[in-house]
Amino acid sequence: MKILLVEDDRLLAHEIARALREENFAVDIAANGEDGQHLGETESYDAAVLDLGLPKVPGVEVLRGWRKHGRDLPVLILTARDGWTDKVDGFKAGADDYLTKPFRIEELIMRLRALVRRASGHAAPRISCGPLSFETQTGVFELDGLHLKLTALEWRVLECLILRKDTVVERGVLSEKVYEGDVGTDSNSIEVIVARLRRKVGKALIETERGRGYKLNSGSR
Amino acid sequence: MKILLVEDDRLLAHEIARALREENFAVDIAANGEDGQHLGETESYDAAVLDLGLPKVPGVEVLRGWRKHGRDLPVLILTARDGWTDKVDGFKAGADDYLTKPFRIEELIMRLRALVRRASGHAAPRISCGPLSFETQTGVFELDGLHLKLTALEWRVLECLILRKDTVVERGVLSEKVYEGDVGTDSNSIEVIVARLRRKVGKALIETERGRGYKLNSGSR
DNA sequence: GCGCCCAAGCTTAACTCAACCTGAACGGAA
DNA sequence: TTCCGTTCAGGTTGAGTTAAGCTTGGGCGC
Numbered sequence: 001m002k003i004l005l006v007e008d009d010r011l012l013a014h015e016i017a018r019a020l021r022e023e024n025f026a027v028d029i030a031a032n033g034e035d036g037q038h039l040g041e042t043e044s045y046d047a048a049v050l051d052l053g054l055p056k057v058p059g060v061e062v063l064r065g066w067r068k069h070g071r072d073l074p075v076l077i078l079t080a081r082d083g084w085t086d087k088v089d090g091f092k093a094g095a096d097d098y099l100t101k102p103f104r105i106e107e108l109i110m111r112l113r114a115l116v117r118r119a120s121g122h123a124a125p126r127i128s129c130g131p132l133s134f135e136t137q138t139g140v141f142e143l144d145g146l147h148l149k150l151t152a153l154e155w156r157v158l159e160c161l162i163l164r165k166d167t168v169v170e171r172g173v174l175s176e177k178v179y180e181g182d183v184g185t186d187s188n189s190i191e192v193i194v195a196r197l198r199r200k201v202g203k204a205l206i207e208t209e210r211g212r213g214y215k216l217n218s219g220s221r
Numbered sequence: 222m223k224i225l226l227v228e229d230d231r232l233l234a235h236e237i238a239r240a241l242r243e244e245n246f247a248v249d250i251a252a253n254g255e256d257g258q259h260l261g262e263t264e265s266y267d268a269a270v271l272d273l274g275l276p277k278v279p280g281v282e283v284l285r286g287w288r289k290h291g292r293d294l295p296v297l298i299l300t301a302r303d304g305w306t307d308k309v310d311g312f313k314a315g316a317d318d319y320l321t322k323p324f325r326i327e328e329l330i331m332r333l334r335a336l337v338r339r340a341s342g343h344a345a346p347r348i349s350c351g352p353l354s355f356e357t358q359t360g361v362f363e364l365d366g367l368h369l370k371l372t373a374l375e376w377r378v379l380e381c382l383i384l385r386k387d388t389v390v391e392r393g394v395l396s397e398k399v400y401e402g403d404v405g406t407d408s409n410s411i412e413v414i415v416a417r418l419r420r421k422v423g424k425a426l427i428e429t430e431r432g433r434g435y436k437l438n439s440g441s442r
Numbered sequence: 443g444c445g446c447c448c449a450a451g452c453t454t455a456a457c458t459c460a461a462c463c464t465g466a467a468c469g470g471a472a
Numbered sequence: 473t474t475c476c477g478t479t480c481a482g483g484t485t486g487a488g489t490t491a492a493g494c495t496t497g498g499g500c501g502c
Binding site: 151 | 490
Binding site for chain 1: 293295305308309312315316317318325327328331332334335339340343344345346356358359385387388389430431432433
């Protein structure tokens with residue numbers, strides 16, 4: 001867990017760093033806006049603590065710069081003044097939280113922990129299978145990196161297959177998953193959907209196991 | 222954008238709810254811990270505001286209950302007492318932020334917006350999508366740089382879509398987030414709102430995924 | 443091994459109906 | 473009054489189903 005601390009007050013900076021390290025955070029200190037800007041853009045941190053009252057480059061500008069460069073780390077800003085506009089500007093620039101000086105160091109730690117916890121929950125698990133990949137959070141399929149457009153039923157079938165890739169999914173299981181209620185199985189609609197899917201994702205991907213069902217096979221064998 | 226407000230003080234609750242609704246949030250109010258617990262577990266909210274000083278079931282227990290049930294919505298806790306241990310307990314139970322009473326309602330809104338923005342995976346304070354852009358901290362939409370005037374419902378729908386741009390937002394999810402309380406699903410009002418939105422932002426932006434829902438697509442793919 | 447036969451699966455095309463769109467009108471709230 | 477949200481009706485579209493003919497594969501008798 002690595003934190004970037006941008007704070008010009010040497011004394012305060014070291015006090016904060018000491019406390020954070022005691023809690024097993026790794027801390028880099030930047031004593032001014034320029035260094036902070038640069039470090040935030042080049043290194044990889046789990047979160048940043050940013051003093052808004054910096055000399056030369058104002059803290060808000062540092063934050064704005066990070067965001068412009070696509071840095072999406074959680075940022076907690078510190079403000080000496082109790083000024084309302086400061087906080088508003090900070091939030092508008094993309095801050096996630098703020099603290100007004102003076103503050104208890106335990107509070108800083110707690111808020112940092114909360115930020116990191118929430119930010120880390122955003123890893124989007126992906127399943128890929130040959131040229132096909134599936135983002136479980138958004139339900140988006142991609143083929144060779146290109147967005148794959150599917151109808152509702154095609155999507156359900158393909159999801160069902162990719163969640164069990166490399167294993168046979170029986171016909172019955174498929175129609176159960178695809179048609180929520182139980183269905184009379186005397187129909188070839190599943191076959192039709194599979195055929196259409198094959199035309200979209202390529203014949204080789206979906207293998208049929210005669211008498212049992214279908215299997216999505218990753219080219220690994 | 223739907224918020225759960227758990228607050229036993231009727232007056233305060235309605236004041237907060239009014240202010241939030243003025244900012245186009247949909248708000249459900251729970252007047253006690255039990256109701257709050259239940260609503261938070263069964264309904265789907267984008268964030269919760271939780272008073273820690275509740276009668277009967279303490280606020281921290283409510284929060285702990287949600288987390289135990291796997292509800293990971295962002296939670297902002299309110300604490301009347303200036304007590305340190307309250308906040309610590311709150312954070313330990315999985316809170317994301319807190320405010321000490323009394324507070325400015327604008328600050329509550331700022332923090333809520335920051336929480337929601339972060340939870341939706343966006344670090345930058347501005348989301349753009351084709352000619353459309355959205356300022357997360359102020360809730361302002363712009364089309365080609367010009368301020369876009371929307372009604373409350375139009376705003377909620379469009380916000381919901383832009384926060385999940387390029388992914389399909391299901392009809393059900395949409396009406397959940399847009400309407401307060403429970404939802405009757407047999408109505409085409411969402412369709413009508415979408416049609417009106419299309420007339421305002423252009424047809425191409427809002428794509429309909431038949432059988433699933435709607436998608437806001439940044440032409441990039 | 444060879445070939446026949448039948449069941450299982452594939453594919454195309456047409457049809458049907460639910461999902462969706464939209465203009466208009468109504469009713470309630472500010 | 474005006475504005476906003478909802479409902480309704482009529483029209484449009486396209487996804488899903490069906491059915492029919494074709495292909496494939498494996499079992500079995502020779």
